[in-house]
Amino acid sequence: MEGLPIYLQNYRCLLTVTIYDIAREAKVGIGTVSRVFNNHPNVKPKTREKILSVAKRLNYHPHAYAQGLARRRTNTIAAIIPFFTNYFFVEILQGIQDKITNLGYDLILYGINHPREIDEYLRKSDQRGRVDGILFFSSKLPESFVERSHVDSKPLILVDAFHERFDSLHVDNFKGAIAATNHLIQLGHTNIGMINANLNNTPARERKDGFADALKAGGIELRPQNIVETNVIKNDGYTREAGYSSMKQLLNLGTDRPTAVFIASDVQAIGALSALRQAGLRAPEDVAIVAYDDIELAAHFGLTTMRQPMYRMGELAVEKLFQRMENPAMPPSHVHFVPTLIVRGSCGMNKNYSLAEEFLQTSD
Amino acid sequence: MEGLPIYLQNYRCLLTVTIYDIAREAKVGIGTVSRVFNNHPNVKPKTREKILSVAKRLNYHPHAYAQGLARRRTNTIAAIIPFFTNYFFVEILQGIQDKITNLGYDLILYGINHPREIDEYLRKSDQRGRVDGILFFSSKLPESFVERSHVDSKPLILVDAFHERFDSLHVDNFKGAIAATNHLIQLGHTNIGMINANLNNTPARERKDGFADALKAGGIELRPQNIVETNVIKNDGYTREAGYSSMKQLLNLGTDRPTAVFIASDVQAIGALSALRQAGLRAPEDVAIVAYDDIELAAHFGLTTMRQPMYRMGELAVEKLFQRMENPAMPPSHVHFVPTLIVRGSCGMNKNYSLAEEFLQTSD
DNA sequence: TAAATTTATGGAAGGCCTTCCAATCTATCT
DNA sequence: AGATAGATTGGAAGGCCTTCCATAAATTTA
Known part of the structure; x- marks a missing residue:
């Protein structure tokens, strides 16, 4: 406290040192102080030295x-x-944070x-x-927003979402679903089902389309009762509970039940696995499974699944945002990521899949 | 665009409507405009009406x-x-967000x-x-920060951490560990082990102390080889991998191995479960387990575990922060949460534990 | 109706910085 | 030494709002 000039000593709380204080104490102009900082x-x-020393003494920031x-410029993004x-989002x-901190x-x-919060935010x-x-x-950009936005609007990047007028970074759910389904087809399955999330969710719709397309291209009949959708609201149906009951529903088909199932997310797959276990069935022997996301736990369950490059997407989103900020006039660009198939045990291809191996690879 | 006054029509990008523009157009003073907003x-x-209509026309914000x-005032907190x-943090x-948005x-x-980022942030x-x-x-407040902070410093609340000079909201790891250990003791175990995280981590240390204390109070011998610590750096050892290899280490004790284990986190417990399975052993029959956290997946694995009220902690943290902001002179307060024991199957007490039941309860 | 209140309004000052232009200083060159 | 170019500096203006005080308008009261 001793270093403080008299006129500040009595300030509490609003003890706020400005550039003018520094300038006065260092006997320079405010411009110079600003320049130093x-x-x-x-x-x-x-x-410079003198200013810095005064600034330090007065604890100026x-x-x-x-x-x-x-x-x-705020040097802040939203x-x-x-x-x-959840998992997707943390990664x-x-x-994002790593990239942004550097900048x-x-x-x-x-x-x-x-x-309802979407509009507000x-x-x-x-x-x-x-x-x-x-x-x-991962949400639909409200039309009201699109309408009131124009050339000079604030830079905005869509991630895991799409709109022609904005830059987007999009995981190709359609192609991902095709790859997943094709994998099951190639393994020889002909009675293939799908457990989907809530169709309100755009990725869910796209994954369904991909599934249907792949079957068609493979010349495999699509049995409507083989597709289970959910009306669960919570998390748009990307929950273990939803996966659990969806699988139950499929098992109710009896001997007619699919021998392979494409599941819209790992979380649901985990629930589906419980349902299987409870019914005394096993994956992949009784039902082969390919899921989606490759969350960290997918390895634990030996899930064959479609991996989305989440961390990279965060980085890239930031990169694109900065490009857009630098050059607002650029036409919108759209990047498609195609998820990659990670083969583990649940599809039946990799007979010797062992969790321990993955541990060995990933442990430090 | 038509509504824009001439002098703005050519602006691109910096098309920035100020309170002065509104005042001029509405033929009022800037003070009045400010008052309206x-x-x-x-x-x-x-x-008011006139001002609002002008503001709307010019798209003023x-x-x-x-x-x-x-x-x-920034109306922002960090x-x-x-x-x-991860899980802890998302919840x-x-x-936090729910509370804060309202405010x-x-x-x-x-x-x-x-x-290294702690100091920077x-x-x-x-x-x-x-x-x-x-x-x-959840981290240690750097001493350098404590030193340079003083009465007038910015309000700061510690969550899942402690320092006498700052408000804190702390989960009582010591008591939690005691409760977990006591539960195993009450189930009749006398050869009890612990799988811990990295001791660099404060909660890990506290949990270890609680474990040791409970054994002592229960008159049970603490066998040093029964406590497995990890030197894994990643996530301070709160990982499946770490749990997996820790359990392996315990199993290496052979017939002398503990019949019950307290594990410092659910994530580790999941890894430990894999190790058991791989060794052809089961929980709770061969090894009873009580874990810590009650992450969403704990139910899936039937983990008996110590639940921390995470969502509520977020809310409360915000409440305390606002109290502090209103009344900066208040002496620091410290709230202790005691985690509660959630009994599922892994401890052996609840023989009929069934995942399906939880689904029924929680599904919407 | 005049006086006394109450309500409504205008705008200067203040919040704290960056940026730019003009002014001053220093070093270099002839 | 004087001229010139470059480095350094000061501080006004500008960024956009809130707040407060003085003033003006409207309303109430006597």
Whole structure:
């Protein structure tokens, strides 16, 4: 406290040291102080030193909002993400954060717990001077937003979502579903089912289309009773519970039940596995399974599944956002990731799949 | 675009409508415009209407940073959270976000992927005008930070961490571990082991202490070889891999191996379960298990475990932060949560535990 | 109707920074 | 030494809002 000039000693709470205080104490102009803190080259080393020492003594730190206002840049971006996407979301977030930290940016997180919040968060993010750009995840961009947006709107990148007018980074659910289904076809199955999530969910619809297409291309009959959809609202049906009851439903088909099932997510697959076990059946012997996502636990269950490059997607989303911020006039670009098939035990191809091996590979 | 006054029509990108534009167009003073947007009561309804209509026509939205600068309040808080806490962290985050959204606040998320980032994020959060308060999770507050903090520092709440000089919200790992261990003792076990995480981790140390204490109080010998610690760095050892190899190590004790094990986290327990299965052993018949956390998947594995009220902790953390912001002089308060024991199948007490039942209860 | 309140309004000042231009200094060159 | 170019510096203006005070308008009261 001793270093503080008299006129500040009585301040509590609003003890706020400004650039003017530094300038006065160091007997320089405010411009020079500013220059020092912005690493402007044209400052005499002596002057710089003196300013820094005064700043340190008074514990000065530039005011973020004042900087933002003056620079017309917040150095912050917003991410609007459904919380329920859980694993997906944590990994993407890591990718985002790592990238962004290097660039000196901050992240405002808007987690969607209820659809009504989407509009609210979009509005906030789009407010002047709140953030420099927006990442929007896994939901449908509301039409109201699209309409009021125009050429000069804030940069926005869609991730795991699509709209022609905005940059997007999209996992090709259609192709992913085709690959998954083809894998089952190639293993010789002809009675193939699908356990899907709630059709309100765009990826769910796309995965269904891919499934249907693959069957058709493979000349395999699509039995309507083999496709189980869910009306579960929670997490759009991407839950263990939903997977569990969906599998039960398939098992109710009796001897007519599919010998192989494509499941829209690993989480559901885990639930489906329980249902199988409870019925005294096993995967892949009784029912072969290919799932989707490759969450961390997929390995534990030996799930053959479609892997989405989540961390990388987070990174790339940030990269694209910065490109867009630098060059707002660019036409929208759309990147498609095609998920890759990870073969483990649940499809029946890899007879010797062993969890222990994966442990050996991944342990440090 | 038609509604725009001439002098704005050519602006691109910086098309930025200010309070002055509104005032001019509506033929009022800027003060009145400001009052309208702040819902100040003393504005004639006619005037208010006119201003709102002009604002709408010009698509005016107040500038967040300018407001922040003038109000000396950012309406934003920072959360510094280790990303690896995963499940824990997502649930807490939901609690935070729900609470905060109601209060009109935003959240800046600083996810720690590497210890070195802690200091950096703390420094940023603590910068003038960046956020109004800080939530700090599950890590040790660096001494350097404690030292430079003083009475007038920014409000900060520790969650799942402790320091006498700051408000904290702490899960009592010691008591939790005692409860878990006692449960195994009451089930009649006398040869009890523990699988712990990396001792660098504070909760891990506390859980170990609780375990040792409970044994002592129960008059049960603590065999050093029964306690397995890990030197895994990743996630401080809270990983399936670590749990897997720890259990292997216990099994290597042969016939002397413990008949019951307290495991420091559900994630590790899942790994341990694999090790058991691979060795042809079962829980609880061969080894009874009580774990810690009650992540969503714990039910799936029928894990008996210590539940931490994560969502509620998120909410409460925000509440405490706001109390602190309102009353900075308050002496620090410390809330202890005691985790509750959730009995499922893995401890051997609940012979009829069935996953299906939980599904029935929780499904919507 | 005049005086006294109450309500509504305008706009300067203040919040804290960056940026730019003009002014000053220093070093280099002739 | 004087001229010139380059380095360094000061500080006004601008970024956009809130708040407060003085003033003006409307309403109530006597």
